[in-house]
Amino acid sequence: MEVLKVDSISKNFGGVQAVKDYSMIQNDNIITGIIGPNGAGKTTIFNLISGVQQLSSGKVFFNGNNITKNSSFERTRMGISRTFQNIRLFNNLNVIDNLKVAYGFKTEYNFWQQMINSGKVRRVEKEVHEFAMSYLTDFGLEKYKNYKPDSLAYGLRRRLEFARALIVNPKLVLLDEPAAGLNPQEIHDLIDLISRIQEEQKLSIILVEHHMELVMKICTRIHVLDFGQKIAEGKPEEIRKNEKVLQAYLGDEV
Amino acid sequence: MMFYARVLEITLLYTIFVIWIYPLTGLTGLFSLGQGAFIVLGAYTAAISYLKFGFNPVIAIIFAVLLGIAVGALIGLPTLRLRKDYFLLITFGFSEMMRGLLLWTAQLTGGAMGIAGIPKYVRLPTISISVLVILLFMSNLKKTRFGKNCIAIKDDELAASAIGINVFSHKMKVFMLSAAVSAYAGALYAFNIMFIEPNLFNWIESAKLIIIVFVGGLNSLTGAFLTSVIYYTFGEVFRFANVWRDVILGFIVILVILFREKGLFGNWEFSITKIFRFLIHRLPTSKEGK
Numbered sequence: 001m002e003v004l005k006v007d008s009i010s011k012n013f014g015g016v017q018a019v020k021d022y023s024m025i026q027n028d029n030i031i032t033g034i035i036g037p038n039g040a041g042k043t044t045i046f047n048l049i050s051g052v053q054q055l056s057s058g059k060v061f062f063n064g065n066n067i068t069k070n071s072s073f074e075r076t077r078m079g080i081s082r083t084f085q086n087i088r089l090f091n092n093l094n095v096i097d098n099l100k101v102a103y104g105f106k107t108e109y110n111f112w113q114q115m116i117n118s119g120k121v122r123r124v125e126k127e128v129h130e131f132a133m134s135y136l137t138d139f140g141l142e143k144y145k146n147y148k149p150d151s152l153a154y155g156l157r158r159r160l161e162f163a164r165a166l167i168v169n170p171k172l173v174l175l176d177e178p179a180a181g182l183n184p185q186e187i188h189d190l191i192d193l194i195s196r197i198q199e200e201q202k203l204s205i206i207l208v209e210h211h212m213e214l215v216m217k218i219c220t221r222i223h224v225l226d227f228g229q230k231i232a233e234g235k236p237e238e239i240r241k242n243e244k245v246l247q248a249y250l251g252d253e254v
Numbered sequence: 255m256m257f258y259a260r261v262l263e264i265t266l267l268y269t270i271f272v273i274w275i276y277p278l279t280g281l282t283g284l285f286s287l288g289q290g291a292f293i294v295l296g297a298y299t300a301a302i303s304y305l306k307f308g309f310n311p312v313i314a315i316i317f318a319v320l321l322g323i324a325v326g327a328l329i330g331l332p333t334l335r336l337r338k339d340y341f342l343l344i345t346f347g348f349s350e351m352m353r354g355l356l357l358w359t360a361q362l363t364g365g366a367m368g369i370a371g372i373p374k375y376v377r378l379p380t381i382s383i384s385v386l387v388i389l390l391f392m393s394n395l396k397k398t399r400f401g402k403n404c405i406a407i408k409d410d411e412l413a414a415s416a417i418g419i420n421v422f423s424h425k426m427k428v429f430m431l432s433a434a435v436s437a438y439a440g441a442l443y444a445f446n447i448m449f450i451e452p453n454l455f456n457w458i459e460s461a462k463l464i465i466i467v468f469v470g471g472l473n474s475l476t477g478a479f480l481t482s483v484i485y486y487t488f489g490e491v492f493r494f495a496n497v498w499r500d501v502i503l504g505f506i507v508i509l510v511i512l513f514r515e516k517g518l519f520g521n522w523e524f525s526i527t528k529i530f531r532f533l534i535h536r537l538p539t540s541k542e543g544k
Binding site for chain 1: 391394397402405409410412414420
């Protein structure tokens with residue numbers, strides 16, 4: 001089933017064309033990788049899909065609905081979660097609260113009930129707490145629940161951000177360089193984690209990554225970008241042999 | 255005795271102002287130099303509707319709050335989508351505008367002469383109950399999801415909206431509530447001090463409220479409350495020290511910012527449940543001791 005359809009989107013920053021006529025169709029229950037040299041527009045595409053930046057032209061459809069005009073938080077509520085290239089956690093909230101605020105929009109009490117801290121609020125909050133704890137345990141972070149994120153090791157922070165993106169049970173997850181800054185062992189664990197969770201929740205994942213081993217291992221389809229344009233698309237083994245891709249990465253004289 | 259009751263009244267009045275700067279600056283990370291203007295707005299609305307239009311004081315105070323909310327919405331709608339530094343400048347402009355407006359509509363407001371002869375309807379009990387109720391509401395909001403969302407917005411607006419928080423609506427709610435409570439406190443002020451004038455709360459006073467929140471600790475409501483109580487009591491009791499009073503206070507502020515970056519109280523929060531738990535924890539051992 002088609003989850004996301006991106007219809008020839010473009011983005012200009014002043015005179016610079018960061019993304020040009022990019023289209024993609026993402027089905028459910030698969031992992032797609034987007035690769036390309038630095039500055040190819042990979043993160044910009046994520047920003048356009050998640051609504052962090054407004055696109056210059058084109059359309060984005062999610063579950064058949066046109067979401068081009070929807071803002072970032074509305075798209076998240078519909079079921080598009082994301083992580084960031086430079087980890088963006090809330091450092092004034094402790095680890096478990098980072099998950100709880102992400103789950104927040106699924107709870108059903110209003111502002112005034114919170115003001116008087118009514119019984120309903122306390123009951124729901126208790127459930128949310130237990131649910132968040134089960135998530136932390138699942139991600140091996142339960143020891144750190146009362147730590148502030150900036151006191152955690154880099155790999156754990158990545159994992160927490162991943163957990164935060166998943167706790168709302170999204171349909172589509174955008175992972176922006178999940179392996180950046182991790183050591184080989186941590187990358188190995190990450191590959192296991194992503195594949196396990198993808199299988200369990202039948203998630204649709206799009207990831208941007210420079211680590212080729214990870215991309216080739218877990219992605220079912222790969223898109224290659226260069227200068228904001230898609231230059232190739234296909235299965236990992238096809239991409240490996242594609243001449244245009246080799247040119248973009250290694251130069252003309254290959 | 256009268257003197258101390260008086261000091262307590264004034265201290266608690268100012269504390270209401272500080273408690274509602276706290277959600278704005280401490281939780282959401284918005285700097286507003288216009289809170290003083292909302293206080294003045296509340297004070298004038300209450301005083302004028304009582305003296306010129308003969309409304310009951312309770313209704314006068316309700317008017318003040320409603321007008322505070324309306325003006326808060328009017329200022330918030332176009333400005334809260336802007337970057338935080340622009341928001342600061344606009345609230346500064348609003349504060350100066352309010353002062354100018356009060357001076358120029360002298361027939362209604364008495365201009366630079368202010369309004370005198372407001373009866374004293376609000377005394378210590380009303381103020382104390384107001385402080386308690388407002389403190390309770392605020393601490394509930396901080397504990398529950400709303401407060402945590404606000405902290406998330408302060409830390410990283412982009413990430414907050416990426417996890418589904420409606421950033422604008424949160425900022426609007428905080429700003430309007432803070433305008434409402436400031437106007438309410440302003441109305442109490444008018445009925446307690448009995449005299450108001452346009453320069454009552456200029457932007458320097460608003461800045462002072464923000465500084466108190468910073469010294470108390472951005473993450474601690476208890477800190478904001480206690481620091482404000484100490485600051486204003488200190489101010490009144492040490493009035494004899496004259497100019498030196500401000501020098502000492504300024505020095506303390508510099509020391510705190512330099513050596514305790516997170517404020518005097520850091521992340522610490524007063525909690526009755528924690529105290530209960532602590533006592534229950536201690537109880538068996540004390541019984542065994544007997």
